[in-house]
Amino acid sequence: MDFLTTTTFLLITCVIFLIFNLTYTRKSQKKGRLPPGPIPLPMVGNILQLNFAEVFKSLQQLSEKYGPVYTLHMGMEPVVVLCSCDAVKEALVDNAEDFGARGHMSCGDSWLSKDAGVVGSNGERWKQMRRFSLMTLRNFGMGKRSIESRIQEEAQFLTEEFKKTKCHPVDPTFFFSKAVSNVICSVVFGKRFEYDNKEFLRLLGFLHEIFKGFSSCWGQMYNMFPKVVGKLPGPHNTLFKAIDDLQKIIGEKVKKHKETLNPSSPRDFIDCFLIKMEQEKGIPQSEFNMEGIVNTTFDLFGAGTETVSTTLRYGLLILLKHPDVEEHMHKEIDHAIGRNRAPCIEDRSHMPYTDAVIHEIQRFIDLIPLGIPHKVTRDVHFREFVIPKGTTVYPMLSAVLRDPKQFKHPEQFNPGHFLDGNGKFSRNDGYMPFSAGKRICLGEGLAKMELFLFLTTILQNFSLRSPVDPEELDLTPLLSGFGNFPRPYKMCFIPR
Template sequence: MATIFLLICISCLLLIATWRNMSQNGKQPPGPIALPLAGNIFQLNPKNLPESLRKLSEKYGPVFTIHLGPQKIVVLYGYDVVKEALIDQADDFSGRGSLPLLKRLLKGTGIVTSNGETWKQLRRFALTTLRDFGMGKRSIEERIQEEARFLVERIRNTHEKAFNPGRFLTHAVSNIICSIVFGDRFDYEDKKFLTLIYLLDENNEYQNAIQTQLYNFFPTLMEFLPGPHQKMLKNIDEVDKFILEMIAQHQETWDPSCPRDFIDAFLNKMDQEKENGHSVFTVESLTRSTLDLFLAGTGTTSTTLRHALLILQKYPEIQEKVQREIDRVIGRDRSPCMADRSQMPYTDAMIHEIQRFIDFLPLNVPHAVIKDTKFRNYFIPKDTMIFPLLTPVLHDSKEFPNPEKFDPGHFLNANGTFKKSDFFMPFSAGKRICAGEGLARMELFIFLTSILQNFTLKPVVDHKDIDIAPLITSAASIPRPYEVSFIPR
């Protein structure tokens, strides 16, 4: 009896202490009741989390809590709260939250998923190095122009036959990041390159599988169950092996006085810090950072281009208007360049609208608060994962009337000039904004204008029957499969 009485007293004291702590710190964001271990799996659709979160926001407001399994997550729903968190309180929300699958794939040691001083040093180094190797400068622009010419020639060789352009686009975009990271582009028939692209394409398909989505709810259990999530993990291990081979080749031919690419620059940094036992610049962080750049630099832009070509088939009048602007500003005898963009407001608006409409990363990449944080009327404990959703920002009906409709007019003033919008944040915002934003913008403009300068897109079905609504996964929005003919102009 004495033991039971003592346990009851201790429990009461713990409850009182917890209540006092919560009352002093303030209330935490509301949300649906979570079951032990399972969390909110019965209130959430793992195959369409964005829609589930939209419904919960209607009930609980713009700041609410969910549980993916035992993992607590605070969701920010709407432009005002996302801006307050990522921009106004940027430091507090600068941590990287890591979903179990993301953590398992990227292992938390690269640019995207690391935290604290490791992240600060790796990101600063990556941005500086990318600038040194021409990101945002003419040398990178020339590489993109050259690759666009290879792409146009490859398309021309299809001789107007309908095909799925996804592989061509992935190869072209991937070659840009390869030239920066590995020092050179690959031939389109290179077997290692084709294997690498195949692994990435396969992983994109596996994102849709229910087993992959459930990994974030029950990671320990899913580790022991077969399914596409296991193949996804094996594919990333194969990509890792390729990157390690490239690093080994670089180490054999490395000349510290003449860095050729990102890997060489990283090796220089490792050599400079070899006496520092706590340096973040290691072979492991080089491997993970290279993988981060390769995945981000290949998948996002090539998928956006796939969306773009599908959407432009749906709206031939938009395609024609862009082509008239291309003919007027660029003509057909020279390659498009970034200086042209300022004179092409309609084309610029069309590209912005594609990124807004497709909402490529609806959940954003998870953030985390780096300390106990007061946000609005709530208390958010240190290390809590944050979902600053992009969908309600990019599809805000006040900023973008009829947001479910594709309309370049969303980014045009009444006089036809380009209209900027603070709500346009497909690359996220704040401290964790995508490091490759400048490169992606350049690629989208040059690749799209080069294609439309040379070809008119001809769909295999009536354009009115084309479905451009993205297929939603918890990770990304992907276009529906399609074929198209490229008719020379």
């Protein structure tokens, strides 16, 4: 009797799930002619088709079966995946307005600033936050000689720190985090920190925990099943605590700024935001409020620190693996700059090989493989499909950066991808590490300047050595989810 009861219950459950799935699929089809994709299971969607340790590889494999534009169900939610350079460009560039909204990521509800900052917001709020942020950053030197001088100064501080290691093997992770973060800190907080400052180290520790957790298996699982995974113990809870703690610290800094604010002489981004808040305090539902200032500052500090520092850390690991590339860069640096002055951004136009190496590092490491999700702002006719308004879209930057139509050897590190037959720098349409269209990273110019100045300053002063045989170095990511993170390694900085 117990066996029959259990069997009957399971059969009824399966029938209910099948009916639910058929009903749900028909409703989705009525909303639009979504691209084809794997058949979702009831409630859990296409979970079985994904490897949470390397989500983007799973998505790439699905594109081989269903084409460069297909539909995947993240739990109950259908999302459209764009998995080629042509498809991503057609959406984000040619149809920028239609694909210009920010899509939903459960794990990013806190990190993407709860629709209150510049990264995760939409509509008029996003327009105002982005316009204000760009204008303020430019006023404080972004893209100008003043910020270049700030980066050059920080590069010298970093050089001195490496000299203190006295050729001993060190993990460069927090060396780069400190240097890169100090550049954005000088703009956002109005000051740089000493490398041993305890508050600074806390900030960087929280930030590192956030990006690492967001790319972990737990982070990816929470993205798909927030209601279930959110109630379970696990590393994802550490991620959310780190977000809360970092935002609390920023909130405290905002309060201190408010107490010493001089409206006629703003010191940094926070001061400018506070002045704007005062100007609009009589406007109902103004976008310039306490939530906005904390979350926008969080966005700028986070994006301005972790992305560039991780790229530098991964880049030096690649150079350890390819000493011939490092040697070529040394020769170009000695010829174009010499040893008696600091590198400047004008040198880049005379250093095609170094420029190509930096571009290839960004392409090869594929820092944000999935891209940050977008959302269509209306019912969109895209190719032969109809994507309903509000549908989340994943523009897979990994598919662009490794598109065989754009790069001859997409799986190999090869600076030749950005050089022509005469050794001159050559642009490539597949270079899209900062995304594209209306949502392109607003810090792109600053990031490019930092990568060039930090890397050339390091190689001007040091030769890089690995304490292990370069053949033993593994360039595959340690974590591969939202971001690709390099495996831990140590290196020696040998003065030249």
